[in-house]
Amino acid sequence: MTNVNLIKKAIEWGTEKSPWIIHFNAGACNGCDIETIDSLTPRYDLERVGILKQGSPRHADILVCTGAVTLQTRDRLIQIYEQMSDPKFVIAIGTCACTGGIFEDCYCVTGGIDSVIPVDVYVPGCAVRPEAIISAVDKLLEKLKNAEKDENQQKNAEKIEEKTETAKNGEETAEQKEEPKNDA
Amino acid sequence: MISFLKMLLAAFIFPGFLFLSVYSLVLDFIDRKLYARMQNRVGPPWYQPVADFFKLIGKKTLIPVEANKMMFRIMPLVSLAAVAAAFLYVPVLGQDAVFSFDGDLIIVLYFLTVPPIAAFLAGWYSRGVYATIGATRILTQLFVYEVPLFISLLAPTLIAGTWSISELTAFYAAHPLYALINLPAAFAALISFQCKLERAPFDTPEAETEIVSGALVEYGGRLLAFFKMAHSCELVLVISLFSAVFLPFMTGYVFADFLLYIVKTLVILLLLTLMRVSMARLKINNVVSFCWKVLAPVALFQVVLNLVIRGSLQI
Ligand code: SF4
Numbered sequence: 292m293t294n295v296n297l298i299k300k301a302i303e304w305g306t307e308k309s310p311w312i313i314h315f316n317a318g319a320c321n322g323c324d325i326e327t328i329d330s331l332t333p334r335y336d337l338e339r340v341g342i343l344k345q346g347s348p349r350h351a352d353i354l355v356c357t358g359a360v361t362l363q364t365r366d367r368l369i370q371i372y373e374q375m376s377d378p379k380f381v382i383a384i385g386t387c388a389c390t391g392g393i394f395e396d397c398y399c400v401t402g403g404i405d406s407v408i409p410v411d412v413y414v415p416g417c418a419v420r421p422e423a424i425i426s427a428v429d430k431l432l433e434k435l436k437n438a439e440k441d442e443n444q445q446k447n448a449e450k451i452e453e454k455t456e457t458a459k460n461g462e463e464t465a466e467q468k469e470e471p472k473n474d475a
Numbered sequence: 476m477i478s479f480l481k482m483l484l485a486a487f488i489f490p491g492f493l494f495l496s497v498y499s500l501v502l503d504f505i506d507r508k509l510y511a512r513m514q515n516r517v518g519p520p521w522y523q524p525v526a527d528f529f530k531l532i533g534k535k536t537l538i539p540v541e542a543n544k545m546m547f548r549i550m551p552l553v554s555l556a557a558v559a560a561a562f563l564y565v566p567v568l569g570q571d572a573v574f575s576f577d578g579d580l581i582i583v584l585y586f587l588t589v590p591p592i593a594a595f596l597a598g599w600y601s602r603g604v605y606a607t608i609g610a611t612r613i614l615t616q617l618f619v620y621e622v623p624l625f626i627s628l629l630a631p632t633l634i635a636g637t638w639s640i641s642e643l644t645a646f647y648a649a650h651p652l653y654a655l656i657n658l659p660a661a662f663a664a665l666i667s668f669q670c671k672l673e674r675a676p677f678d679t680p681e682a683e684t685e686i687v688s689g690a691l692v693e694y695g696g697r698l699l700a701f702f703k704m705a706h707s708c709e710l711v712l713v714i715s716l717f718s719a720v721f722l723p724f725m726t727g728y729v730f731a732d733f734l735l736y737i738v739k740t741l742v743i744l745l746l747l748t749l750m751r752v753s754m755a756r757l758k759i760n761n762v763v764s765f766c767w768k769v770l771a772p773v774a775l776f777q778v779v780l781n782l783v784i785r786g787s788l789q790i
Contacts, residue, residue, distance in 0.1 A: 298532075305529030308522065336516040338507070341523055346683035347605075349537065349695035352530070376535040376695045 306352070306378065307432050309341040313351035313375075317368050317404065318394070319358025322418035323385035327355055330421035342428060348374040353428065356410075359387040359394040360401045372408045380411045382427050389413045482573070490567035492559050499707040500524045502714070505741070506748055513752045524707070531700035539693050543600040550597035551694075551701035554590040558708045561586035565715045566644050568733055575641040580632065583640065583716060584625060587671065590709050591617045594680075594702070598690025609689025612680040612759055616670060619763050620677075623770035624667035626778060627660035631720055633781040640719055647723035654723055656784060660777035661721040663770045665743075668713045669750055670766065672706075676754035677762055714740045714747075 316324050331337055331344050345351040348371045360368060372381070383404040386392035391402045404410050411434070414427045503524040511518025538547055564579040591613050598610030632638055634653055635646040647654045670677040681689035691702055718739040725732055757765065 301529045302533030305526040305531075306533060308526035309530045311530075333514050333516045336511070336518075338511060338519045338523075339517045341519060341526060346687040347692045347695075349693055350688065350699060352534075374537070376537045378534070 318361035557589035626774035
């Protein structure tokens with residue numbers, strides 16, 4: 292039991308410490324792509340926090356997606372998303388990727404990335420600065436950590452509740468219980 | 476009974492599988508750090524290879540519908556097993572390997588051809604377009620570097636008169652000056668090892684800017700983790716083999732020899748990393764012509780030289 296927990300913890304820790312990204316252009320004007328590639332250069336050195344750029348979607352954890360989704364790239368975007376193995380995350384880079392931006396309501400555009408696949412972090416900007424992209428990945432990892440913490444807290448709270456219930460056992464059980472938070 | 480236990484301990488703990496995997500993580504980290512420092516970057520933290528491994532272990536394994544499921548699952552393990560088995564014949568602690576017999580150099584060389592073939596089969600049976608191209612490139616490269624590699628590793632045996640790695644090391648440790656004769660072969664072997672490890676400038680099979688990531692493009696999750704582990708273990712194996720054959724300088728004390736082993740492996744790693752940083756990727760036709768036109772003649776020259784020396788010294 293403890294072994295399983297230990298391995299689980301190690302995997303959670305690994306997921307936080309080694310986010311591998313894949314970059315996909317869903318129909319950007321190329322401004323955001325240049326900035327995305329820029330943030331991978333030695334100047335910003337993302338390998339410091341374990342970020343590596345992968346070529347294959349099967350190897351990657353985070354889909355870094357730029358641009359509004361055009362009708363032509365829509366199916367490819369879905370395909371690539373489905374080729375990634377769980378747990379997987381999506382970051383939308385640029386105003387176009389968040390909402391459709393200046394391509395909104397264009398005849399060949401379906402809208403932002405979230406009109407096709409679920410998005411975890413939005414980074415607005417036209418074009419986004421590399422610092423913003425790095426901070427987005429950082430936020431995503433923090434969100435992950437908090438989600439794990441919340442889960443643990445929830446489990447602990449449930450355990451404590453169970454214990455108190457069994458302890459009180461028959462006495463006033465109709466006390467007001469705090470509902471476990473559900474931000475995640 | 477006790478000797479059997481001792482053998483098990485040697486095979487699985489030290490200097491066997493456990494040592495191999497831990498040291499492979501260490502060398503992997505040092506390699507990446509050196510690479511980063513030479514590019515004027517800070518580089519990854521020390522736990523990066525461990526974190527990558529655990530991350531990959533925890534991911535879901537997806538197998539393409541068209542792939543051959545059994546081959547797809549088995550190949551990473553075959554690769555890892557071959558490397559772990561070969562490592563037992565390479566001396567780490569002093570001059571003696573865990574197991575040794577006359578001819579184990581050949582066995583180790585054959586075990587070393589297993590990981591590329593496993594990668595080829597993995598790519599071939601995952602039936603992706605990029606995977607197939609990567610797989611054929613692996614095979615092309617295998618046929619090319621294997622010749623200079625075999626010749627240059629077998630040349631030192633001509634002087635020593637044995638085909639066992641442990642005895643070879645013992646012979647050259649007793650006559651360190653003879654080891655200097657093998658420098659041309661060491662040069663050829665170092666470059667063919669770089670080619671075997673598919674590191675730049677010979678990373679044509681996994682060229683991520685042209686064919687995504689070669690034969691392993693369909694792999695993900697746990698299976699990819701084992702392939703990566705096999706690859707970094709192969710790095711350790713290759714470096715240890717090189718240091719045993721071409722840098723067989725010993726002090727005679729076990730502990731000092733072990734320290735010396737670590738220093739030697741780090742120096743060789745530095746050379747391999749320098750090669751990786753300073754050169755760009757070759758096209759596959761350039762790899763072929765380089766190996767045939769430069770490396771193979773150098774290795775053959777070494778064979779002739781060693782035969783002449785052996786004849787004139789009457790060893
Ligand atoms: S947000 Fe601006 S820079 Fe980025 S893709 Fe859209 S128009 Fe181009």
